[in-house]
Amino acid sequence: MSILIDKKSRVVVHGLTGREGSFHGAAMLEYGTKVVAGMTPGKGGQTALDGKIPVFDTVEDAVRETGADTSCIFVPAAGAPDAVMEAAAAGVKTIFCITEGIPALDMIPVVALVQSAGARLIGPNCPGATSPGRAKVGIIPGSIHREGRVGVVSRSGTLTYEAVQAMSDAGIGQSTCVGIGGDPVIGTTFFDILQLFAADSETDAIVLIGEIGGAAEETAAAWAAEHLRDVPKVAFIAGRTAPEGKRMGHAGAIISGGAGTAASKVAALEIAGFRVAASPTELPQLLRDAGYRG
Amino acid sequence: MSILIDKKSRVVVHGLTGREGSFHGAAMLEYGTKVVAGMTPGKGGQTALDGKIPVFDTVEDAVRETGADTSCIFVPAAGAPDAVMEAAAAGVKTIFCITEGIPALDMIPVVALVQSAGARLIGPNCPGATSPGRAKVGIIPGSIHREGRVGVVSRSGTLTYEAVQAMSDAGIGQSTCVGIGGDPVIGTTFFDILQLFAADSETDAIVLIGEIGGAAEETAAAWAAEHLRDVPKVAFIAGRTAPEGKRMGHAGAIISGGAGTAASKVAALEIAGFRVAASPTELPQLLRDAGYRG
Amino acid sequence: MKIQEADAKSLLVAQGLPVPPWEVAHTAVEARVAAERFLSEGAQQVVIKAQVLVGGRGKAGGVKLAGFAEQAELVAQSILDLEIKGIPVRKVLVGPAADIVQEVYLSAVLDRASRKILLMGSAEGGVEIEQVAAERPDAIVTIHADPLLGLQPYQAREMAFRLGLGAHLKDAVAIATGLVRTMRAYDADLVEINPLAIVNDIGVDGLVTQRLQCLDAKITLDDSALYRHPELEALRDPDEEDPADKEAREAGLTFIKLDGTIGCMVNGAGLAMTTMDLVKRAGGEPANFLDIGGGARADKVAEAMRLILADPKVNAILVNIFGGITRGDEVAKGLIEARAQQSRDVPMVVRIVGTNAAEAAILLEEAQFVTAATLDDAAAQAVAASKAGAA
């Protein structure tokens, strides 16, 4: 099954006619993703990606004309919250917001509205998701993946690639890899993704890649301790050497008031039965140690 | 059963220590309503109605200490929307807002929030409701009622009293009388109340008292035509002589662009099987004509 | 509260919306001066529009063009001589006539049914929206603003595309968003632009560009919210408010003058309308709608009586009070007091039921008032008295 995206996902790319949108839109298409529409207000009626993909003025038009059910948003920070709301209002069920640098307070009403619309938002400031061999949405390089049965969830971008590459090199494939984003206010948390993996018949083990800041890893760990007791699960936490009070690149990666440290996250994960790697390269071995035979 | 309120309803009166709140609070108590609390910020710890009723600073306190499940709001227009939201957030399930003169746009978010909290708002600018012999909430004089099995719903105040008095005088009692309020944006419409009456085992007939403005009577009539086919139902519409473009006292009572006329409402009701009275005094006879034998 | 087109345009301008310039003229000479200004600034023609708070100005001859200043004076005079739906035209708006490429309709309105703000548009501008709604409902685009967050940019874009304004996307979005902002800024029930037009604009360099402009504006304010916009009270047009309405408003009464002979004094808006309806049904004509409100005391009753009697056509009075909050004896006292002071003697039928009705009955009997037990009776008696007075 995989989670979030699969061969049937029909993707509308917001900003497909832009620089990033066209580059990654083409990569998605090449990977085999059903990119069915582009959305750029004022360019409705045109086509993109060498004439292969129709472009619409509104998401509503895109949904009606192409049956799009998944959004991939590449619009600038000032317009991205509106883009998410437009997608949710048009009935899109899974919305990936790749855009980084969105003011955190802007996302508060957006997250609430998306929830009440019954949709799911991944991100913002996330690399997207790949269900290897099926489809990818976002900017994760398709080449690093290998088909398999380990679910990967991460707050990071390139660090995720590092971990996934290490797994693929070791012969361990993935059911779905999801980057949930490094911002303080995101639509989907570790906790949400673990729930989805728990319910996925094609995911047999979990890799969680966290970082300093907040308490999302701890919350997810507590849930996993109870509901993923017998599932092999490993983790990596970035930022053991990060100083307090500094934002480490991601808006959400900051230790404040002594909370959100790597140590507290590692401890919470270990208590919950995760094996925690000291380097991403250790993840494959730890998966084996945890009993994963895939 | 009656609808909205009954012997078990536990009422917190917002503004119980004020002039209107204390007058009508006392009348409710005298009628037998379980008035369990007052709410006036800054007067928490005091008592009202001759020491009989405790007063709280917040609705949350009132709910926790007294189990209040019904609010009756007498606070001024500027504070009433907040009072409604406070009640809904505190878990109150049925909220009567008697206050008149609330700007219409203020009520838009309030109605949406109350709905999402799973509560019901009656009003604003409404006289409340009485379930004769059981309880009354609001400002309808208790003396005009008679226990019985006719459900009365109205947008008006004194006109409702007139109609109810005529029914009581003719020996026709009421299950519940509800004034839904004369404002453009109200929490509960004719349509909602008809649904409640339809589901009420102790309501055998319907009296609907409408007035010019909007299309709420037409909407309710269309529903009643289908779902209350065999229920005796009568109506009265005020404003046959009202000129176009003037607000007839109620903020919502205005004919604009040729829509919302008494004639269109009477026609819609008659098509839906209502007998429409030319005077409130005719209502009892029309009920009999419609087959009501209560 | 309705406000004049010129005032509505001022509010739109304050919210940053594009409105062509205008001047208000109370005389034909003022209109000519204004026309001279606009013609000298490059306008090919000026438009002169009656400023009245009723619809259908165009059909009534209240909107005309003029190509030169003298013509503007003549046209303005002809409009100032008009009476539109009974309202004498006391002023006109003068502005440059637009070179219209395309007209659409756009409004933000409080939608009772959905309990949301509704953005409503139609690619057919310049005609009455009610007519479009009745004849071709599909031609109307409706978009509801989120009840909690308001109109979102994507909604404004969608409206722009559906009205065929894609070539003016940014401006159309700003205008649609601006209508809702205007609505919220002033607590309006309705902000209507009809037409919103794409116009040819000739620059100083002689080049023609196209842009969007709000050529007409209609705004209705929420009376209940005026307390928090004291500055808007100044937009109430004294020319078009009946002096009695104004007095009533200041006394805290709701009064609407009508054409009949039977003055009505009632507590409660629904009952007041019903009382009018029953007067009519009994063969009479109500002279007014008058709601004295809940809990009215003697002084308010006296003031209400004064207002009713100020209308010389009134030759009978019907008082109908159903006491709830209002106490019947208070009203009775007010009536007795008012009759003692009243300027002229008019037959009165009084019906007081509900709270303290018994006490009221004693007072009224002592003072020898004519009373009635039911509303139907009261209406019949008042009509009979009015007819006797007229005979």
Place this chain on the structure above:
Amino acid sequence: MKIQEADAKSLLVAQGLPVPPWEVAHTAVEARVAAERFLSEGAQQVVIKAQVLVGGRGKAGGVKLAGFAEQAELVAQSILDLEIKGIPVRKVLVGPAADIVQEVYLSAVLDRASRKILLMGSAEGGVEIEQVAAERPDAIVTIHADPLLGLQPYQAREMAFRLGLGAHLKDAVAIATGLVRTMRAYDADLVEINPLAIVNDIGVDGLVTQRLQCLDAKITLDDSALYRHPELEALRDPDEEDPADKEAREAGLTFIKLDGTIGCMVNGAGLAMTTMDLVKRAGGEPANFLDIGGGARADKVAEAMRLILADPKVNAILVNIFGGITRGDEVAKGLIEARAQQSRDVPMVVRIVGTNAAEAAILLEEAQFVTAATLDDAAAQAVAASKAGAA
């Protein structure tokens, strides 16, 4: 972005919150002049507070009272001589010392877990909220603002009552509402008042009244939102920002200076932290956090290299690039260019994988760079080089 107490107070004042007056002094003499002013205006004592962007000023001796002007000068000098958590004190805030009746804690903070604004209060003011949270979590009152409508008046009232501020209800509501408004007005992550105090206020008539005042203020701004508040950029304190951080910011890089010897250049924040962690694990000390971002081109790489080498402690460099958006060959070109221009020769270990890694490998080999295949390897090599350099 953190801002100084004095600047935070300015923002609160702009939002209408009650803050006692203050002056900022850069020298002891300036502090004395300010103290003279407040003492002459009736203050019994003045308070002098170090202005540094780190917590724990009080414990470090950075907050003191003075009863007369000369004492203020001495105290100010002693504070200006301090270094608090490594930050030299360059200025102090001087203000009248408040006569405190009761202290509470109140803040508005972005709560990630609930994805809402959280209003947080404690009847125990003046102490660190983290300490209260750890020791007596029940003493903390938390109220979440509605995600769509914001903090409602009833929520502010509830906070006021639960903090025991019922006697100052109106003011407490205005302050609580004002904190959230401040947060939204400036896109702050945190607006904290600690303490919010009931103070005795002696009027000109000598009568003592009690009122609420914000005695301290801490505001953290959302860096992502600074683009729409250009005026807030002026509040960035140049005294406390590392010049390298500033240069990096202006070049569009994310750079945080640390204490070690191994310069790190990485694409992506998570990977950059991981690279630092692995350097440490291999026995070295990272000199910086540096994220060159996605899609970085040659010029950005060269600028990043310049920043790293500007730190004289750096004696080895680790470049770790996982190409996704970023193209490995672009980075390789940038490195080659940078090395050609660099001021001093420092051993460098380069690891480039992902997009266009093969092309990068060819370029790097031609230019005779030391490369590594895995991150663990790269870290080990860099640490070895650093140790060799230090020896």
